[in-house]
Amino acid sequence: xxxxxxxxxxxxxxxxxxxxxxxxxxxxxxxxxxxxxxxxxxxxxxxxxxxxxxxxxxxxxxxxxxxxxxxxxxxxxxxxxxxxxxxxxxxxxxxxxxxxxxxxxxxxxxxxxxx
Numbered sequence: 473x474x475x476x477x478x479x480x481x482x483x484x485x486x487x488x489x490x491x492x493x494x495x496x497x498x499x500x501x502x503x504x505x506x507x508x509x510x511x512x513x514x515x516x517x518x519x520x521x522x523x524x525x526x527x528x529x530x531x532x533x534x535x536x537x538x539x540x541x542x543x544x545x546x547x548x549x550x551x552x553x554x555x556x557x558x559x560x561x562x563x564x565x566x567x568x569x570x571x572x573x574x575x576x577x578x579x580x581x582x583x584x585x586x587x
Contacts, residue, residue, distance in 0.1 A: 490544050492528070492574045493551055497539040498565040510559040517558055526554055528576060539564075542574065 500507065518541075521527040529542040545551045551568070555561055 490546065491548070491551070492571040493543045493545070494569045494571055495541045495543060495551075495555060496567045496569075497541070497560070498567075499537040499539065499560075500563065501537060504563075507560065507563050510563070514558055514560045521554060528574070542571070542576075 518527060518530055521543075522530065526543060526545060527541055528544050529540075531540045533539075543551055543554060545554065555566060555568070
């Protein structure tokens with residue numbers, strides 16, 4: 473298993489039921505055939521994790537060779553498993569930061585208006 477850097481700071485707080493992490497992936501400056509061939513499976517897993525609400529946000533910048541993903545998990549162990557399952561993780565540098573605050577709009581499809 474690849475080593476991932478996790479930034480930690482101990483704070484005293486009530487136990488959390490869900491944990492959010494910002495995971496920053498740095499792509500190689502030259503994309504190998506192995507990297508390119510793993511992209512479809514990576515996209516499939518990203519979409520699955522988003523549907524499962526394990527990934528809340530996903531952003532990619534080809535210009536800076538970076539990808540940012542917000543994960544919502546029950547444990548650090550779950551996060552490590554999800555990140556390790558992504559096929560491109562082994563081909564990129566990975567930095568993981570626990571988030572103290574995450575403000576995102578909630579999906580609310582309860583009032584769909586059909587015209």
